[in-house]
Amino acid sequence: MTYEVKSLNEECGLFGVWGHPEAARLTYFGLHALQHRGQEGAGIISNDNGKLKGHRDLGLLSEVFRDEKHLEKLTGQAAIGHVRYATAGSASIDNVQPFLFNFYDGQLGLCHNGNLTNTRTLKRELESKGAIFHSNSDTEILMHLIRRGFSTNLMDNVKSALNTVKGGFAYLLMTDDKIIAALDPNGFRPLSIGQLTNGAYVIASETCALDVVGATFVQDVLPGQVVTIDAKGVHVDTYTTDVDMKICSMEFIYFARPDSNINGVNIHTARKNMGRLLAKENPHIEADIVVGVPNSSLSAASGFAEESGLPYEMGLVKNQYIQRTFIQPTQELREQGVRMKLSGVRSVVAGKRVVMVDDSIVRGTTSKRIVKLLKEAGAAEVHVVIASPPLAYPCFYGIDIQTRQELIAANHTVPEINEIIGSDSLHFLSIDGLKDAIGLGDQICTSYFDGIYPTPLYDYEHDYNLGLKEKVSFY
Amino acid sequence: MTYEVKSLNEECGLFGVWGHPEAARLTYFGLHALQHRGQEGAGIISNDNGKLKGHRDLGLLSEVFRDEKHLEKLTGQAAIGHVRYATAGSASIDNVQPFLFNFYDGQLGLCHNGNLTNTRTLKRELESKGAIFHSNSDTEILMHLIRRGFSTNLMDNVKSALNTVKGGFAYLLMTDDKIIAALDPNGFRPLSIGQLTNGAYVIASETCALDVVGATFVQDVLPGQVVTIDAKGVHVDTYTTDVDMKICSMEFIYFARPDSNINGVNIHTARKNMGRLLAKENPHIEADIVVGVPNSSLSAASGFAEESGLPYEMGLVKNQYIQRTFIQPTQELREQGVRMKLSGVRSVVAGKRVVMVDDSIVRGTTSKRIVKLLKEAGAAEVHVVIASPPLAYPCFYGIDIQTRQELIAANHTVPEINEIIGSDSLHFLSIDGLKDAIGLGDQICTSYFDGIYPTPLYDYEHDYNLGLKEKVSFY
């Protein structure tokens, strides 16, 4: 649909409703507001008086539900839904969620946002006991653990399973008479509860999805909580008290929609603060105009412009009609200057010293391309300012960066990167600046910047160290 | 693809190349930068050493050319292409351009941007002489006039035909050995020529398409000109000297891409000026923040913010994943607050007095919806400022507004509109302010605002007056 400037990718978005006659339809609209969290697949399971029905497929939400009939059959007063981001090679229908399990003693629906760190160990152990996995996703593991629980009480088995899986996770589980939501002990991924005017409860990965369906924010799901939503309302329980809130800072920097709030902090405002603090930390950049890289860096750019007193200009324009199926220019045409996604606005940047604001640098290739674009459009100088610290360490809790090799800042100094991307100067926000901008103190996870992980890495520890020059510190 | 906030629609975009081995492919990329000028159909005709081949279909460019094979077969060193906007009911493949005509004495390709004012008269006259029309478009008329010309010289017949058609038009005509481009005597529609590094010439409705393919701007096609592009280069001729430049002001206000220049004026800059002058003309609005309606009004909003000294905030977020095929909320869900395309950002606007900047008001229904959205998101006050004068008269030169009934400003005063859309105050830019912002003096057409048309209206004169309360003045 729209191209990704970044190679950073969030893993999935969740949405659920209990108590509305058009639950699946609301879920469809709610997922639509979460489409930026995953474009590779989508699905919805509805609950019609205890009977679960589902539809899921590869593609954007509008492709998966391309006909009214796909929604119409999902009758019932409750639903859970999922949009999925897939790592390369795993784009199979088998992995598209929510999964619907049919047991002789009932049906269960399940979907998941995040990444487990002990997947391999658990999977191997379960398989050696006869378990059969159909997908590559982490999600099935929870179901096997639940079904192999020793209790006759579902919630006991759910809690036990939640204590067995490690890493970053937000789960939605649909039974015949309730939705169960759970968050990992660090709360890496966001999950919020809202209420519709008819009293129905909704739950979503981001508050923008609550807004889109007209719901009022009620509360966030907190680390270690397991929440039941059913005909009696919302019931909050905990499966562990060993919690330590560490919300993923990349949600604030790049992933979440500007109109969402996470833990009470508005994303646009946080980003504007990042831009503002970036300007404060770098008062000596001599420039004429500030240009943001559309669309993710516009908030930070306007913050930078306000703080620095430089005019904020539209020096880059993004083509909104880029399609997944768009035929790409050949290498030869690309060399001849054919550019599809972003255009530099000559009349705006020609002869100007430009501050180019971007949210982050992953591999550096995109930054290099944009700097070149601005210079070809006549910019006299291009000073790149990044509204986050250098990305130097992988994430194991749900963002798709799992080796250091791909990260330019893991292998190069700032002056080297400046050289590589061809900018006239390059500046990153400090980790303290980032924390100040967000305003949640140490409740955010900054592992990608400092290599300090709030949890053991389990299965990743070995691989991870192989891919690194130096050892990172764990917890 | 993306939804239209406005019910204003431009009629089409043109692109042509002469002298590049991958002419059709370049045209594909060039048209892509013009996709905002028409989403209902697209096509390309290539010229392979005198043999013309074409492909066209309904849909977005990426749908029409969904496979490499569609481009691969369009071999040759020259090409012309078209993206089309279709008025309701005419969405037939028959109307998708460029048209490819096969005659015993050769082939001709033709495409068109604009609207003729004497279509009906000419069509009837030609049919009474045996002509058969296959499409509803104005475009075929020119071809019939050319083929019925009395000269044995094609260019003589083309010039004669160009003097017979009236209204707004930019044409691209492909013969076996050249591209012929022509613009109406008032230059209502833009058309610019550029050059690639290999020396090949390109021609496009907007300069942003020149940029995308890496071409350097050479010159604009001027009113009354007929330009030949062939192996010898660009040759400019005129078919009439009775010219009077009146560029469509809506190109500056709404249609054109911010990175395009028309007659040397950058669109983003003109819009920022509109916002600035709007702030100057309305110094007494008491407000806390400025919010632009994405995406078309962001330039004007930043101009307004800079001039007024108010902070520019992201109070509205547009969902970039809306698809043509997206299932819409039912009326009931809409009433329950389900909103798909735009979201108000509560954290930004709650409790604030908001200046909402939009580019224009057509029917008023969209403005009313956005005001409501902002108020529901907690805005204390919403002051609507419009970066153009009230739209009160139809256009007959290529914009799809042909009756006054649909225009709220044709039937209501500004205070009445303010009442209707629910804003706390409403302000429009003056016509003089608009002209100052653009900076081309009387060379722009402002008929939609003042009812003064620079040409006779021919076939529309009668209909037009029936639909109006008072007589408008013509030329």
Added chain:
Amino acid sequence: MTYEVKSLNEECGLFGVWGHPEAARLTYFGLHALQHRGQEGAGIISNDNGKLKGHRDLGLLSEVFRDEKHLEKLTGQAAIGHVRYATAGSASIDNVQPFLFNFYDGQLGLCHNGNLTNTRTLKRELESKGAIFHSNSDTEILMHLIRRGFSTNLMDNVKSALNTVKGGFAYLLMTDDKIIAALDPNGFRPLSIGQLTNGAYVIASETCALDVVGATFVQDVLPGQVVTIDAKGVHVDTYTTDVDMKICSMEFIYFARPDSNINGVNIHTARKNMGRLLAKENPHIEADIVVGVPNSSLSAASGFAEESGLPYEMGLVKNQYIQRTFIQPTQELREQGVRMKLSGVRSVVAGKRVVMVDDSIVRGTTSKRIVKLLKEAGAAEVHVVIASPPLAYPCFYGIDIQTRQELIAANHTVPEINEIIGSDSLHFLSIDGLKDAIGLGDQICTSYFDGIYPTPLYDYEHDYNLGLKEKVSFY
């Protein structure tokens, strides 16, 4: 859809209804029975109280009308429809019929089955007078001739136009208040009228289409007739009296459906007779079983079996699931024996002397393949008997064979062909046998067999002779 064993192709099927509330739907079902006459495109024009509406596209009927909505919008009490066969390279939507022409003084719909022999001359003459053609089809010519007629009376202009075009044609013309049907002076192509139980009239290329919609046969349209079907019923007129019935014999041999009747002769019965007479003419073939090539030769094979007293066996099975989109075996796999469309039944043919009955031989490649297949399945001998005479001359009246080069029998003797296709003996039906089998005497056209054409060849005469070793005799 299904593969063609032959490279012989009929050009198109026609269907029309006047006087039924679901005229377009009936036309859809009627065309379905004519799908074997053309698989490349289809279309329907309906007449709703004088307002004509159409839908047409490339593909099979079920693809063109893939949604109910495509039929639903074609309201009205009358309709005409068309299925089209396209010669290679002309598979463009522009050529798909019926054509719908919109004039200031009314609408006209037109479709055509057959091939004109003076197309080039007429087209050139019309173009030199300013006419513009949009398709490559012959069909538009009639419309230009009608519109340029000198009379103010449509029927006068239609008759005049019918006298100007030459060759083989059946036309259906839809006006605001009637359907006009016309047949060429030799009646090369079939066209029959039927009546529904509600009194409505239907007209179709073959009687099987009358049967499918539950209509009773009323009469055939005869050479030189122009028939009007309207609210008053059927009115038969003539546009010429210079007529000479010469029905295409290939309709009986190969094209028409076995359940159709042409001029009172049932196709299955005629084919069975061909098989019977073939057996009579070749009494000395020593064999054990008779096998027909499915599906077109089963009638002839059963006739041969009955007459010869040999058992009729299913020695060849056709796979009914072959799709247009089916991936073909590579050359290498084909050599390894992978066969898709036809299978030889080993248990039936092994060790047997087989009489293989086919309807005709065009290039010989298919026959060669089937003989090989039977031998590989164990047939001791394969005697090929063809239920028609050797095809040695092209057709210019509507069958797609226009050069002699492609016809094996134009360039080889029967013993040579026997050698080439690898059969143990080869026998063709005589021309007299063919005439006897059909039973219409000299009222059938046998030009493909004897090179005697019942009309001048006009534009083809020159080309034609270039492609021939010896001159053929005309009329």
Added chain:
Amino acid sequence: MTYEVKSLNEECGLFGVWGHPEAARLTYFGLHALQHRGQEGAGIISNDNGKLKGHRDLGLLSEVFRDEKHLEKLTGQAAIGHVRYATAGSASIDNVQPFLFNFYDGQLGLCHNGNLTNTRTLKRELESKGAIFHSNSDTEILMHLIRRGFSTNLMDNVKSALNTVKGGFAYLLMTDDKIIAALDPNGFRPLSIGQLTNGAYVIASETCALDVVGATFVQDVLPGQVVTIDAKGVHVDTYTTDVDMKICSMEFIYFARPDSNINGVNIHTARKNMGRLLAKENPHIEADIVVGVPNSSLSAASGFAEESGLPYEMGLVKNQYIQRTFIQPTQELREQGVRMKLSGVRSVVAGKRVVMVDDSIVRGTTSKRIVKLLKEAGAAEVHVVIASPPLAYPCFYGIDIQTRQELIAANHTVPEINEIIGSDSLHFLSIDGLKDAIGLGDQICTSYFDGIYPTPLYDYEHDYNLGLKEKVSFY
């Protein structure tokens, strides 16, 4: 694709190759010859030096593999494939086979033809031990049983699992280094092994698929056998010696392709024998012609014709262009006589006493429709002769008839059925006649006709008796 005259449906077709560089492509072509055994889904798993890769989807083979790329990626020297018939409501991609299981200790592919009789019991037992099933199919059960086997040797666990499942089954299991094939102890479903000229082995549900890929028949898999095909060739083993061959007689009557052989008996020949014996058993039918219902009854009809001495005529024509997507006539149009799939040939049947030969009667609705069709086409009398005994009992081994309610012969006498379908007389083949025609004595299963089941019915026993008026006898 093509419509089903019957509501009888086979459950699936299997194909496998070991030892050919284009194994997946061969499998594609082999499955194509088995498409009649299942049209709802298809899939292939290839084995590229131990790495298993798969592609499967809903739809016909040509839809599932609609692009070359779908086949290209399935590299490797071995492959197994499946075409699937789905019972109503279970048309989910989850059920499409072969299933590909990824375990930490290797990959396994599995597909299945048949129906287990102890599914419910096994599934419940496995689930109570933590097993999770993803599909509704029986197939997964075998995999769970294998994975939970106690041995460290795969083949031991396979044999043990094969002894646990009951009913009708043919399995293909792909490991990293072999294909394992197994057949149930009664051999209800056919399974044959062939060899290609390059020495590679192929295995298929029907021998017609061996022929299509150019393989020579080697041997049938026999009841109780488990066969290994690998680099060393074919190795036959047994998992049980408690066997009793009972090949499904419906394979001979209706399902299998006429060019297939089952246990050395050619299907076409068996059917012709059925027709012949039917004529012998009913010598007193006074009639003029014999007409077979296309396509399944043509063999039987020709046998009847030969034995009775009556001429065999094409009195019914099937439209070969019926598509799955074909819009059906409304009830009203149907009443007005619009018929789509079959046409009666008036010229052939009018005034004639017709013997209509069909293979079987399930609900009677189709027979009633065809009798009506023939009478409307003018048949003086219609004598229906059925080339099998009355279908009065359900099948539990792989044919989709599981209740007696739907079977007309379970609830009505022959005279009653004759009355219901409107025929002038009605005759069925006797069970002895059927056995004589096939020639395998008691090695065929005739439960549908006599209610004598060769095995216990396990889970079905209870349900089954509820749906029956009288108790049937088991083994």
